[in-house]
Amino acid sequence: MSLNDVRRVLQQIQGRKFSRIFFVSCGGSQALMMPSKFFVDSVSTTLFPQHYNSNEFIYTNPKSLGTESIVILCSQEGATPETVKAAVFAKEKGATVITIAMVDGSPLQKSGGELFVKYGHYETADAIDTSYGTMYLLSSGIVDNQENTNHLEKMGESLIRIQPVIQYAKQAFFARVSDYAKRFKDAKVIYSLSSGSNYSQSYVLCNCYLMEMQWINAIPIHAGEFFHGPFEIIEKDSPVILFMGMDSCRALEERAVSFCKKYTDNLFVIDASEFDVSGIDTEYVGYMTTLILNNVSRLFCKKLSIEREHSLDIRRYMHIVEY
């Protein structure tokens, strides 16, 4: 279990104090760090979190990056060249570097060193062992090390308790994702709205699932920014996928739902509050509901790929041409 690996890593860095935490990755791996960034922002008095695309991190060369920094990097296969380079770069600057990947012995692990956690595949692993779960555990433990709080234990328990809810939510949403996959299969563009920890879901849905894997134009829009420009694009038939979680930013998502209900007939709301999360510590529910949204969203994408007869594995450029 990744919890043991996380505890080992935390043990190794115990006593070190940090003033900066950098979440550095590319694409889907950047998205999966966003909820942990939101968590640190919400609970930590000593750490100010930032997230960066790996190359942006190297070329921006943040001046405050140094020995008081902790940098977490993720790459599924541990082979993303920019992220491997970013790990080397951070180490050269004297930062504490933690890497996570789905495999052992990857270039990323070799660059990062001993502070490594292996996570499980989202299709087969329980929430606590997935990349999202691992990131939540790591972030919790790092804050605990800094501030003598007790997040890790409660986060771990919440991740265990959310597991059956995720399973149930996938079943409960089965008919709806099938319905919307049919309705959206010929869409020329799909919008996705959300905020707080759930913005990660709009980001990964649009960038990775819809644009990369389905070649459908997709626009991730922060629910708070929606009303300051992008909402003008919405028409009666605009396909919108709106994620509603239960974190502190839910009010932003509710406002977006109210608007979209009035102005489009193609609104697909994925609302995690439909499900019974009463067994989960209220302080952590908001972080957990992101995982429900993530799972339902992936189910939708699978159905969409079937409706469109466009496999999620087809690429025209990625790992095929030089870039």
Place this chain on the structure above:
Amino acid sequence: MSLNDVRRVLQQIQGRKFSRIFFVSCGGSQALMMPSKFFVDSVSTTLFPQHYNSNEFIYTNPKSLGTESIVILCSQEGATPETVKAAVFAKEKGATVITIAMVDGSPLQKSGGELFVKYGHYETADAIDTSYGTMYLLSSGIVDNQENTNHLEKMGESLIRIQPVIQYAKQAFFARVSDYAKRFKDAKVIYSLSSGSNYSQSYVLCNCYLMEMQWINAIPIHAGEFFHGPFEIIEKDSPVILFMGMDSCRALEERAVSFCKKYTDNLFVIDASEFDVSGIDTEYVGYMTTLILNNVSRLFCKKLSIEREHSLDIRRYMHIVEY
């Protein structure tokens, strides 16, 4: 001139030390703060910068927000309700609050208090007096106050020296913006790529100019993230507007240009390096070239609105319906 106002504000906060700087705004005002965030990230050892949508800031309620925080908020007319509330929220938390707006006596100024700077309209003011210029000056002076550096003077001089280059760039690009406005006028979706301080330009172009003011689908894509998903959407006729500046992240934009040149025939590159910026301190050139891109981009949008016979002032929801 805003430089005098900035100096007055800096004088008033001299001696206060901060560990956090928050850039808080909505839409176009959020975009215009991004280059200053990038500046602080690039030069400051004591300040770790964050930007937030105003409502996201209030609802996230960052735990580290407090007396050691400085919060800068912008709203053109000073009336954006979320930003006014965010100023009140930040003050209640004990933060030092600076507001900027284009008018005197606005609700934002009243909420923020005496630390206020008025800036000039981008159509008529020189670069140094625009919102972008004002933000650069403020950020420079805040870092100077903290770290005994000398950014403000050099930033001010750079802003004065970039002014004639901006004027020249608009003339030099006149034929090209007219050409691409014709070519892109019937586009169903437009992509915009950039990185570093210039990501602000993709953000404001897509969210405010294209989606809000022209009702054209538009996707702002970070040039570093492009290769980790979104680039799969690019086809031979995809309209792409690619901003190239001269800051430390230019390499990311160059990589995106190389790819797009191969795979689409509809690539519009706005490259600030075409122009003679030899009179500007090399440390500040990258921040200045963003202003060139901003001005050329706005010229393009004007031409586009004429070609499409769709005024930049038409709205269907903003300030018209309730939301």
